[in-house]
Amino acid sequence: MMASDGVNGTQGCRFIKEETVYQGEWLSLGVTTYQDPHGQHRTWETVRRTTRCDGYKTDGAAVVAVLKRALHYDQLILVQQYRPAINGFTLEFPAGLCDAGETVEDCAIRELREETGYTGQVISVSPATCMDAGLSNCTTCLVTAQIDGDDIVNVRPKPHPEEGEFLKVLYFPMSELMTRINDYSKKEGVIVDSRVYMYAMALQQSKGKDPVQRSPGRIDKK
């Protein structure tokens, strides 16, 4: 099933030590020293959140929430956010950081309610998955949830965002997710989260369609 390991593989790689070089309020930046498969010591710049709860493998949860209503098409619920790091707006799954003592499921359902107003039911939960492992140790659990849109609690959903959180709730029909996300992001100039895009892309691919046709050779410049 797999290629041979060894010096061209990953055996022998191990953590040696880490030195914090900058301590922020929400983030810390460290220089990690590790050993490569040749026994050589190397360093890597590493970002960590200061907010991960003690003993938790995950920083937070993201919710793939599908709104189901009688006589309506199923819709995926996404949120548009202003993201200072991007200097712009993004299209993301409802998501957030786990509070201490909170289960991943509780975190997912709480974030869904806070950000969108909807009450959902958890269908599945992934293990902690990494967000950008070349850069940080940040992880998230991917939670799928269903929203019963005919339930009285979901008829006039009212978001309760946290202090400093500003969001717009968006609905995309599951049957043409890729097309609608592409159209919306192009029209509004929002950047799509890579997990959202991958989800739409895989659903598209499962129908035997190519996700995005683009002429080869084009440079993705501004």
Next chain:
Amino acid sequence: MMASDGVNGTQGCRFIKEETVYQGEWLSLGVTTYQDPHGQHRTWETVRRTTRCDGYKTDGAAVVAVLKRALHYDQLILVQQYRPAINGFTLEFPAGLCDAGETVEDCAIRELREETGYTGQVISVSPATCMDAGLSNCTTCLVTAQIDGDDIVNVRPKPHPEEGEFLKVLYFPMSELMTRINDYSKKEGVIVDSRVYMYAMALQQSKGKDPVQRSPGRIDKK
């Protein structure tokens, strides 16, 4: 199609200024000041890579590469890497940063060849998508590619990793991707990249199957 915007939405959010508080070799940490929809000034800690090519919207590319061979099941090619930030091993798509002047497609095909030895053909390319927008401005383009495993160039693929890059190439049958990725990551203790997991999850969901059944209430602790 969408909820109303305004003070509960995102209108009025805008960038004010950014101050670099730590300059590393590969990363920089800034404090971004922005205006919220109430006109209030707020700050955010923001990570950026120092390596993004001038004028590029994306830091790099990740390749969803499917190996196709006569009389074999289609297989997804993934790489296992030691990641100092994680203090452990990850399962990721072949991926890397764009070189100056390089197209996203060229970057994807080059990284695929370097990391796995395979020569692939680009099928589709996404716009720049964000990796972890609450934390960084990092983006990637998601490239789908096919590998003709019967082509002579792909018969005995030999990876050519860059200096300091140590990888193991892994093959997962597309027909049971989710199950095999779950089994492998559990057995080997590797953390799955969130985009890889989302891809497998969506393909599973498209078959009408729940991705991971788990008893609710379980806390995802170590």
